[in-house]
Amino acid sequence: MTSQKHRTILYGVTILLLVVAIVAYAAFPVPTPEEPIRLMYHTNAGKVLFDHQTHASAGGFALSCTDCHHLHVGEEIEPVSCAMCHPPRPEGMAVPESCFDCHMPDEIEDPMIMKRSDALHEQCMSCHEHYGKGPTFGPDECAKCHVM
Template sequence: MTSKKQLLFAYGLAIHLLLVGIICYAAFPVKAPDEPIRIMYQTNAGKVLFDHHTHTAASGYGASCFDCHHHPGDEDESSLIACGECHQAPSEDGSMPESCLDCHDEEEIEGSEVPARADAFHQQCIECHEQFEKGPQAGSENCSACHVL
């Protein structure tokens, strides 16, 4: 049987190790990546997993941030915004969403049709995948190539 002294030593050692672990965890936090590594888009047709590394790495598609995140006239990465900021349905009265007016004058975008987010993704993703001859092709009925049902 274990003596009381040995048991007390084991408990003390466990507490010290726990404290050292907590201090090390707090002292050396992991730096969060600048952009999301993977994004899971929820859609009516099923989830779509987008992996930034696959699309930006030279061994993948080698795309730059501006190939997908386009913003007219800006070449600064701070101007990159999420797709859903622009690609949303116009208001019920037909006017553009307020987020568009943050960057554009109403006259500048009047009469412009901004595709819905899903349509913009389909158009841009399919064009790029066709260029690299990987993934779904235009007009493909194989939704499950991207959408996990």
């Protein structure tokens, strides 16, 4: 086969591949699921991969939503992402910094919003302690969950 023939075939294949790629990128993007599958938290102390699906599914730890997501003003809305209210860091985030940004003082008892790291630490640790399962934790055991 001559070089010219190779080139002609390859140009055709290239255009075909490009079309397939554009169609596949446009038509089949990886969707962000309504209920998270896994969550990767990038923190100051490394990253933490949280397997939401395994915690929430019947085949996994079978936790109900409200075991972790506290109900928000009664029960009128679905559980929301932790970061909706618990900002990853105190400054510069487009999330409420205080409950009073949205609510009247008589609607809530505790106006303090914990920052995300405190909220997640408390949530994860208390649950693992309660069930006596999962990674151990403590001041010297950050690397049981955090990938440094």
